[in-house]
Amino acid sequence: MSVxxxxxxxxxxxxxxxxxxxxAILVGGSSALAQSDSDVYNRIEELHGDAAGFDxxxxxxxxxxxxxxxxxxxxxxxxxxxxxANGETYDVENAEDFIDNFDDLxxxxxxSAVGRQQYEDLFVNSDGDMLAxxxxxxxxxxxxxxxxxxxxxxxxxxx
Numbered sequence: 001m002s003v004x005x006x007x008x009x010x011x012x013x014x015x016x017x018x019x020x021x022x023x024a025i026l027v028g029g030s031s032a033l034a035q036s037d038s039d040v041y042n043r044i045e046e047l048h049g050d051a052a053g054f055d056x057x058x059x060x061x062x063x064x065x066x067x068x069x070x071x072x073x074x075x076x077x078x079x080x081x082x083x084x085a086n087g088e089t090y091d092v093e094n095a096e097d098f099i100d101n102f103d104d105l106x107x108x109x110x111x112s113a114v115g116r117q118q119y120e121d122l123f124v125n126s127d128g129d130m131l132a133x134x135x136x137x138x139x140x141x142x143x144x145x146x147x148x149x150x151x152x153x154x155x156x157x158x159x
Contacts, residue, residue: 058119077098
């Protein structure tokens with residue numbers, strides 16, 4: 001008997017069937033890891049609060065990315081805004097600067113990916129809400145020192 005035998009008392013066909021079943025569970029079970037809109041909403045609420053307030057800026061951003069509306073996107077950002085593009089990192093100081101350099105700061109690939117963003121595909125952690133696999137990050141920005149009021153804004157762009 002070989003030291004490398006997995007389990008000699010189980011026939012090879014039974015072992016193959018068990019491995020096949022295990023593989024099917026892994027592949028089919030991946031849908032169990034998918035999140036619903038309510039899962040994402042609850043996660044945003046738990047980590048950041050104001051999940052309901054996130055909906056409008058998210059929809060505005062997705063629509064603006066589809067159409068290349070630099071003004072709307074600029075209005076959704078918090079400045080200074082860190083943008084990684086073309087192998088460089090830029091600190092964009094204001095909306096005017098963002099609009100003037102939009103084509104260099106937001107690649108067509110990023111616009112397309114964000115334009116296809118689905119709510120249930122958002123990634124949410126304590127840093128914020130990630131769109132399009134990390135191309136855009138949005139966060140709840142405090143409007144006062146006590147953070148009794150906040151607004152949602154783009155906090156980083158990573159082309």
